[in-house]
Amino acid sequence: MAHEHNLAIFQGLLKFKSNTQKIWGVLIFLSIITAVEVVLGIYKPEILMIQVLGMKGLNWIFIILTIVKAYYIAWDFMHLRDEKPALRRVIVWTGVFLISYLMFILLQEGGYIESVFRNGFVTNSF
């Protein structure tokens, strides 16, 4: 069992004295991100509503912040940071590869069907 902990986060920018301190530090960080998400979700700043790569800029911000949160939950709460790099890679890259593949295929197909509806190939009037 891994008793020795890697106590540095943000690429060593922030180093904690004990594992307990690191846990509280990560909690504060995750709470800040959630708070930012909620505030952006309520106010929806007009400037972030521009289209970026087929989606609103704000939605991209939400997705990136979610992945950041997922990273810290997996690395510090599920202590992947303290596991062997090989185990970490097996877990993370399997998921990343399969999930991005599935997402791409289904979203692409959904967009296509939407275009079929919109271009009037199939009518969808009341």
Next chain:
Amino acid sequence: MDTTVATTGKEGKLWGGGNEPLRASYGKMMMWFFIVSDALTFSGFLAAYGFSRFKFIESWPIADEVFTHVPFFHGSYPMIYVAFMTFILIMSSVTMVLAVDAGHHLNKSKVTWYMFLTIIGGIIFVGSQAWEWNTFIKGEFGAVQTKGGNILQFGKYTTVDGKETFQRVAVADFTIAAKTERVDHESKNGLWFVTESTRPEYSVNEVLEGLKANPEVLVRTQILTEEGHKTVLSREESIKQIADNGKQVVHGANLKVNEYGAPIFADFFFFITGFHGFHVFSGIVINIIVFFNVILGTYEKRRSYEMVEKVGLYWHFVDLVWVFVFTFFYLV
């Protein structure tokens, strides 16, 4: 010590199970296998949700208008309650890591307390989820479903702080209830082998009469405008739509109808949050079992609290999934 199977007599032997691949014990490795496959299951659900959403991108319900309630408070507070739920779940994740950390120091009383707090956090979360479901099923304003399966909602323009905004109006507030056209069918007063489910509170005709009598009420369709708002119809168009296409009055959401928009939105909401809620529930049950084992001193005798670590992995995973559900259901 002899009563538990912490040691197998294979330690140090390269073959025969004595070797720990990637320096992870058997139990931990299997938990990771499970977590990776479960992550793929959840991503399958969320990808299917994304598929349906992209398919109906022009008419998808706006989450901010659907989930606006907070217990014990009146008024519209989008996001607040679900943010609270997220915070509770992250908090219970923290107490779980603290329990694991205390386990590394073989501190039994600390592990007990942190496990207890984790369980409480989980129960609060599941309770909130049940409340959220209840509010969603009950609905708020009600709407009229058209023959084509679309939803027509009602509202009127009001001036708030000098700005003209579209405020929703509940069906019950303007509908003129006519005399009931017929009594409910019951097996004791009609055909005994025929049953009838509860009929909607109002008929479309009553809604139409109410609409005609209230000149300020307008119909809002599901279609999103360029600015991301729902389209509001003109007065004549409103009456025409209800008269020509109205099929039934719906109030709340279930697997077949949904007053907020596409029924598939409700289906995915029930399925994905339900599946997640079931994970939280089973997490609580496993946590309780481990909690009692901690109290009984099972892990103390083993000189290893690895079981707390393994159930902790599962608990954090549930938190991890919620982070994604939160984003894709409530934020995006």
